[in-house]
Amino acid sequence: MKTLLRPALSLFVLLSVITGLAYPLLVTGIAKTTFPVEAGGSLIVKDGKTIGSRLIGQNFSDPRYFWGRPSATTPMPYNASASGGSNLGPLNPALMDVVKGRIDTLRAADPGNTLPIPADLVTASASGLDPHIGIAAAAYQAGRIARVRGIELAVVEGLVAQYTESRQWGIFGEPRVNVLALNLALDGLR
Amino acid sequence: MTTHAWTLLGLFLAILLVTVKPMGLYLAKVMAGDYGFVRKTESPLYRLCGVQADEEMVWLKYAFAILLFNALGVLAVYALQRLQAWLPLNPQGMANVSPDSAFNTAISFVSNTNWQGYGGESTMSYLTQMLALTVQNFLSAATGIVVVIALIRGFARHTAATVGNAWVDLTRVTLYVLLPISIVYAVFLVGQGSIQNLDAYKEVTTLEVTKYDAPKLDADGQPVKDEKGAVVNEPAETATQTLAMGPVASQEAIKMLGTNGGGFFNANSAHPYENPTPLSNFIQMLSIFLIPGALCFTFGRMVGDTRQGWAVLAVMTVMFAGLAIAAMYFEQQANPLLTQLGVDPTFGNMEGKETRFGIADSGLFATITTAASCGAVIAMHDSFMPLGGLVPLVDMQLGEVVFGGVGSGLYGMLVFAILAVFISGLMIGRTPEYLGKKIETYEMKMTSIAILVTPLLVLVGTAVAVITGDGRAGIANPGAHGFSEILYAFSSAANNNGSAFAGLSANTPFYNTMLGIAMWFGRFGVIVPVLAMAGSLAAKKRLAVTEGTLPTHGPLFVVLLIGVVLLVGLLNYVPALALGPVIEQLMLFATY
Numbered sequence: 201m202k203t204l205l206r207p208a209l210s211l212f213v214l215l216s217v218i219t220g221l222a223y224p225l226l227v228t229g230i231a232k233t234t235f236p237v238e239a240g241g242s243l244i245v246k247d248g249k250t251i252g253s254r255l256i257g258q259n260f261s262d263p264r265y266f267w268g269r270p271s272a273t274t275p276m277p278y279n280a281s282a283s284g285g286s287n288l289g290p291l292n293p294a295l296m297d298v299v300k301g302r303i304d305t306l307r308a309a310d311p312g313n314t315l316p317i318p319a320d321l322v323t324a325s326a327s328g329l330d331p332h333i334g335i336a337a338a339a340y341q342a343g344r345i346a347r348v349r350g351i352e353l354a355v356v357e358g359l360v361a362q363y364t365e366s367r368q369w370g371i372f373g374e375p376r377v378n379v380l381a382l383n384l385a386l387d388g389l390r
Numbered sequence: 391m392t393t394h395a396w397t398l399l400g401l402f403l404a405i406l407l408v409t410v411k412p413m414g415l416y417l418a419k420v421m422a423g424d425y426g427f428v429r430k431t432e433s434p435l436y437r438l439c440g441v442q443a444d445e446e447m448v449w450l451k452y453a454f455a456i457l458l459f460n461a462l463g464v465l466a467v468y469a470l471q472r473l474q475a476w477l478p479l480n481p482q483g484m485a486n487v488s489p490d491s492a493f494n495t496a497i498s499f500v501s502n503t504n505w506q507g508y509g510g511e512s513t514m515s516y517l518t519q520m521l522a523l524t525v526q527n528f529l530s531a532a533t534g535i536v537v538v539i540a541l542i543r544g545f546a547r548h549t550a551a552t553v554g555n556a557w558v559d560l561t562r563v564t565l566y567v568l569l570p571i572s573i574v575y576a577v578f579l580v581g582q583g584s585i586q587n588l589d590a591y592k593e594v595t596t597l598e599v600t601k602y603d604a605p606k607l608d609a610d611g612q613p614v615k616d617e618k619g620a621v622v623n624e625p626a627e628t629a630t631q632t633l634a635m636g637p638v639a640s641q642e643a644i645k646m647l648g649t650n651g652g653g654f655f656n657a658n659s660a661h662p663y664e665n666p667t668p669l670s671n672f673i674q675m676l677s678i679f680l681i682p683g684a685l686c687f688t689f690g691r692m693v694g695d696t697r698q699g700w701a702v703l704a705v706m707t708v709m710f711a712g713l714a715i716a717a718m719y720f721e722q723q724a725n726p727l728l729t730q731l732g733v734d735p736t737f738g739n740m741e742g743k744e745t746r747f748g749i750a751d752s753g754l755f756a757t758i759t760t761a762a763s764c765g766a767v768i769a770m771h772d773s774f775m776p777l778g779g780l781v782p783l784v785d786m787q788l789g790e791v792v793f794g795g796v797g798s799g800l801y802g803m804l805v806f807a808i809l810a811v812f813i814s815g816l817m818i819g820r821t822p823e824y825l826g827k828k829i830e831t832y833e834m835k836m837t838s839i840a841i842l843v844t845p846l847l848v849l850v851g852t853a854v855a856v857i858t859g860d861g862r863a864g865i866a867n868p869g870a871h872g873f874s875e876i877l878y879a880f881s882s883a884a885n886n887n888g889s890a891f892a893g894l895s896a897n898t899p900f901y902n903t904m905l906g907i908a909m910w911f912g913r914f915g916v917i918v919p920v921l922a923m924a925g926s927l928a929a930k931k932r933l934a935v936t937e938g939t940l941p942t943h944g945p946l947f948v949v950l951l952i953g954v955v956l957l958v959g960l961l962n963y964v965p966a967l968a969l970g971p972v973i974e975q976l977m978l979f980a981t982y
Contacts, residue, residue: 215560325743327662334745384597
């Protein structure tokens, strides 16, 4: 036992220093020189003010803007310092209630819309910070945006197409639109 | 299943299988000290630490060394959490973690489970994330790998007293396998958008003001409750968003490579800062299986017959593919109750999933992370369709042997292989042997302990939680799903997976203690008998292959082994599964 104690202790300390201090600090150093924007959170700066991150969604409820995925974070939606999903099971009545409420809100904001409701627009994301919606979810909202803003539908649809990201390398993930980027572009239309 | 899902699965398996041989060969050579640069750079470290590198250990000493090393890990992780408020690198001023949560997390990260009762970005200081949690991401992975290497040496050696030197093995795996890959991998993740900094959290001004209900607080900062005990809310609004920061990518890389799975953030790999793009996600999936797959080749090479390794890999691959197809299929189904409300069913079950990943990537990831004992998630398993959620449960309950954790998956599978030759030996009336080693009473005793310890922990733990008020208090979803949440928690803890049906409120003294015990014995209750078997196998003579020897590299043995894993691993859980996901599935489609 005694012959084990010294190597155990010293090896533990040595490997801890290498993997717990040297390694993360080395990666931080490399990251800050090679990918400074990404390492710092892909922040969006406008007129000298930081207004968000390219990768973190924000809450939108104004009909003038595209709405993102519902967020289950607490106490406020899109709380970027307490990520998480709803964890509601498929048979939980609470899931039905909350989805029904979201459908009602969507329909109330756009009474004439007869398109089927895209699932991602009424279900909470896993992180609560999902920056994207699917193509159908953007198309569903395009009519409302055009009407409320008093612009041509074709302009809105053109903007959605411009901000659509296809599957990465044609294989990975799903086609999607970054909601914050799209809304910033909407505000940029003059 | 969509064409996209088939393509994704096919591409994943193809790339994985290409990596097996080179990675497995590298592992074998590093562990044998075949590389000059390894021997040259490691020897000063051994002198510094007082390690007698050329002194081999008998199995009992090897086991003591491993236990001692891991016990030190538990103490260090516990202490750092309990003291973090007074230590540096804590820009958010995180408070010291409570004793029961710190105990649970310490065992969780040391046992390679990485179950998380806490939310990372609201609990842990950067120092704790790095010096406690990242360190154990490396060392628990190294522990798993050296144990399987010792077991393989037991098969490879004959009439030998020793199984290797634990200190040398741990050092080699950590510094020459895990560390270099992690550095490259972490930088790649940053390139995709993962963050890596030590800054305080950033407050940004959002485009829109968010209105929400906040709990009303009294003068002491405690939430006000009405006569019925419900929390009273008041309207609130905010024009800012606080972005959590931290050294994420460095932890993320080893979290996946070492099948650890403990997220820097509460949302784990679903968080865009942990797993920003579908490409980073694909690489994360590959990196979970990289070492468990490669070790099969390492095994074949070390025992001098690579066909043996390919046979074990075939068992794992076939079982995995079946499970992955099931998960992707069930998640592509829409929740019929939502379809009734007018939701378009073509998108599948999107509750708890990220748009950039969608159904196919989420279903595949869920299977990979639970087949391997990783436990990272990109989608909330609690919100899966009933049978979609059954797949991760089954993955874990098979004993984490379908690829499994780094090292632990292969030693678990080899234990099943010994059981398979034992059963076939009984059928034909011959003394069973595996890889030229006679399987006798002692090996079968150790095999039985290794196989039975986890079902015992899972089923007894679940039963205790279900019949006690403290256990039932954690349930989030009503009905059969609530039972599934508890069953999932104990399956995950005892099999050292770490994923959760996360609705369960597990950060309570009851669950922290119960799950802590399950994780410790689920890990070391298997490691010790496996090392004992390594010692006894190493001491045996090697038998020559005769006409009566059961070949263990052909399709017949592959089928036999799959059968044994399914029967022995799963039968224990059929009644419990019937009470949870199966009932829920029937109810969901009956109401429709």
